[in-house]
Amino acid sequence: MAVTLSSQEVAALTGKTERTVRRWAESGKIPAERVLNKFNSPEYLFSLDALEPHLQQKYFDGLKLTPSPEVAQTLTKEAKPLDTYSIEEQEEIAFWLRLVKQWQGYRNKPGANKTEVDANFVQWCKLEYPERAISVDTLYRRWNAVRDNDLDGLIDKRGKWKKGKSSIPDPMWQAFLYFYLDERQHPLKKCYEYTKLEMQTSFPELVGDMPSYTTFYRRAQADIPEPLKVLGREGEKAFRDRCAPYIRRVYDDIRSNEWWIADNHTFDIITEGENGQRHRLYLTAFFDARSGIFTGCYVTNAPSSQSTLIALRRGILKYGIPENIYVDNGREFLTYDVGGLGHRKKKPKDGQERFEPPPVFERLGIHMTNAIVRNAKAKIIERRFRDVKDHLSRLFDTFTGGNVLEKPESLKFILKDGRIPLDSTLVETVEELLDWYFNQQPYGGAVAKDHGKPRQQVYNENLHTKRVASAEDLNLMLMRSSRAQKVTRRGVHLDIAGQRIDYWNDELVFNYLGQQVYYRYDPDDLSEVRVYDLQDRFIMSVPADNTAVLTYGASKEEVKEAMAKVRRMERITKEAKKVSTFPAFGRHTALELVMEAAHESKVARIVPAASPKVLELQRPDEEPLLKAVAGGPDLDTMNRNAMKRNGGAEHE
Numbered sequence: 213m214a215v216t217l218s219s220q221e222v223a224a225l226t227g228k229t230e231r232t233v234r235r236w237a238e239s240g241k242i243p244a245e246r247v248l249n250k251f252n253s254p255e256y257l258f259s260l261d262a263l264e265p266h267l268q269q270k271y272f273d274g275l276k277l278t279p280s281p282e283v284a285q286t287l288t289k290e291a292k293p294l295d296t297y298s299i300e301e302q303e304e305i306a307f308w309l310r311l312v313k314q315w316q317g318y319r320n321k322p323g324a325n326k327t328e329v330d331a332n333f334v335q336w337c338k339l340e341y342p343e344r345a346i347s348v349d350t351l352y353r354r355w356n357a358v359r360d361n362d363l364d365g366l367i368d369k370r371g372k373w374k375k376g377k378s379s380i381p382d383p384m385w386q387a388f389l390y391f392y393l394d395e396r397q398h399p400l401k402k403c404y405e406y407t408k409l410e411m412q413t414s415f416p417e418l419v420g421d422m423p424s425y426t427t428f429y430r431r432a433q434a435d436i437p438e439p440l441k442v443l444g445r446e447g448e449k450a451f452r453d454r455c456a457p458y459i460r461r462v463y464d465d466i467r468s469n470e471w472w473i474a475d476n477h478t479f480d481i482i483t484e485g486e487n488g489q490r491h492r493l494y495l496t497a498f499f500d501a502r503s504g505i506f507t508g509c510y511v512t513n514a515p516s517s518q519s520t521l522i523a524l525r526r527g528i529l530k531y532g533i534p535e536n537i538y539v540d541n542g543r544e545f546l547t548y549d550v551g552g553l554g555h556r557k558k559k560p561k562d563g564q565e566r567f568e569p570p571p572v573f574e575r576l577g578i579h580m581t582n583a584i585v586r587n588a589k590a591k592i593i594e595r596r597f598r599d600v601k602d603h604l605s606r607l608f609d610t611f612t613g614g615n616v617l618e619k620p621e622s623l624k625f626i627l628k629d630g631r632i633p634l635d636s637t638l639v640e641t642v643e644e645l646l647d648w649y650f651n652q653q654p655y656g657g658a659v660a661k662d663h664g665k666p667r668q669q670v671y672n673e674n675l676h677t678k679r680v681a682s683a684e685d686l687n688l689m690l691m692r693s694s695r696a697q698k699v700t701r702r703g704v705h706l707d708i709a710g711q712r713i714d715y716w717n718d719e720l721v722f723n724y725l726g727q728q729v730y731y732r733y734d735p736d737d738l739s740e741v742r743v744y745d746l747q748d749r750f751i752m753s754v755p756a757d758n759t760a761v762l763t764y765g766a767s768k769e770e771v772k773e774a775m776a777k778v779r780r781m782e783r784i785t786k787e788a789k790k791v792s793t794f795p796a797f798g799r800h801t802a803l804e805l806v807m808e809a810a811h812e813s814k815v816a817r818i819v820p821a822a823s824p825k826v827l828e829l830q831r832p833d834e835e836p837l838l839k840a841v842a843g844g845p846d847l848d849t850m851n852r853n854a855m856k857r858n859g860g861a862e863h864e
Contacts, residue, residue, distance in 0.1 A: 475539070495510075697731075
């Protein structure tokens with residue numbers, strides 16, 4: 213039968229007041245059963261099994277009783293493994309094991325007086341170990357611990373008995389964590405104040421025994437794991453960047469030009485353009501994953517798909533065509549005619565797949581891989597851009613820093629004095645330093661055998677295959693593409709920078725009017741486009757039309773030239789029609805031919821007349837009007853006579 217204790221008995225065991233024990237029961241800190249006593253007042257009964265083992269042992273010691281086998285099993289201490297103790301504790305355990313063994317060896321010698329041996333051994337210990345207070349009682353306590361295999365008994369636990377325990381109740385600690393693990397990062401002092409206010413509302417019985425701020429501070433420093441603190445107070449990104457495990461890439465088997473990584477970087481430098489406008493330029497760069505060199509770069513006003521192609525073209529001309537490209541999910545890479553739309557591709561509403569021209573990467577034989585969204589740590593080029601910031605951007609007087617804390621105080625005076633570098637200066641510096649400074653720095657990547665070598669040397673040693681293309685073929689493969697267009701009377705068109713450019717000639721309009729085609733163009737040379745059918749077969753090159761486009765108030769010569777170009781198409785069509793038909797000499801008109809065929813059919817009676825066996829006469833289904841009978845009574849006369857008989861007037 214389970215032993216139950218009153219609140220007075222539990223207070224005596226714990227050394228607390230009865231009021232404190234009742235508060236523990238009300239808050240759930242100690243399980244208890246609420247009953248009514250003989251005076252109909254509520255009181256709490258506590259099960260002995262719900263108390264801590266040392267309180268149970270204290271209860272049995274007070275009664276001088278032997279606990280039941282089940283209880284005794286729970287009270288028996290199990291020897292902890294030695295590696296669960298600290299280095300200092302392990303050394304102390306080893307010391308007492310040696311000393312007790314040595315003491316027992318002296319006491320157990322034949323004919324020895326154990327009392328004298330104990331006294332002499334204690335005196336020897338005082339001389340040998342003056343820093344330790346060793347007495348006969350101490351030796352006996354350690355001997356009992358050795359016999360019971362109780363390693364805890366060999367450790368001096370003065371000042372350690374509270375280690376791992378806290379006087380903060382669980383509801384109070386949970387409330388504190390609610391305020392502390394908040395991304396608004398409340399100060400720890402304020403979290404303590406908010407916890408106190410919450411306890412006054414939810415658990416007023418705990419406020420009287422609320423520990424001090426120092427207690428909360430110590431437990432927050434000791435018990436809250438660092439990953440939990442970072443996740444709760446700084447968010448998921450900080451947790452992933454600083455605490456979460458990461459995937460380690462292996463670079464030993466990668467070849468040069470096997471993987472290029474591309475991204476954009478904002479220079480922390482203020483420069484001045486030709487128009488006097490101050491701004492910060494961007495760097496679009498490609499980076500070889502094996503060696504760490506910058507292969508292609510381009511400085512631009514704003515990252516775009518065109519700046520990506522320019523940087524790629526520069527890299528290909530110098531280092532060859534890469535096998536794979538690793539990029540993020542920006543629009544400058546996920547464009548339908550550059551790398552394809554990737555995950556941005558939407559399902560058509562009508563269910564019909566939209567024609568997509570072969571993108572540039574596909575024409576070059578490059579496989580594109582996109583990083584996971586919001587996973588910047590996957591691209592090692594981000595770390596190379598940190599080198600650009602530290603070792604290039606800081607060289608300029610107009611360095612702005614990456615944030616307000618990094619911003620130099622002298623920047624405002626430099627800007628006021630107008631000592632601002634030009635865009636051209638930055639472009640020349642970037643191209644020179646990336647090729648002949650950054651690419652020549654010692655390699656410090658993941659492959660240990662290449663450490664200390666110049667990055668350019670590492671690239672050359674691991675370049676096994678180099679895919680190249682001539683400048684002409686490269687220009688064709690790097691051309692931008694349009695979507696499918698229907699050839700109209702003005703050919704095909706390109707909308708760029710808010711303007712529309714028409715491309716047409718007589719041959720295109722004559723042969724492909726109304727058909728679907730697409731074209732490729734060079735953004736640096738918009739004078740002509742290359743037209744392809746939807747099977748990617750080249751048709752022709754078509755020039756831009758600048759003649760048949762006039763504004764109001766155009767001169768007579770401009771109008772004359774435009775009309776001549778338009779009428780030339782009409783003349784060509786007439787000539788083609790003339791060639792395609794037979795001579796008109798002796799030809800009948802279409803009406804004459806049809807009338808002649810009808811006459812021949814009438815005379816020949818090719819289809820015999822119908823001869824039905826029964827002829828049925830169908831009459832209209834309606835009532836005929838009744839015919840008037842000659843010599844009948846005059847109705848008007850009859851009406852007048854009736855009125856006279858009734859006394860009515862003849863004319864009303």
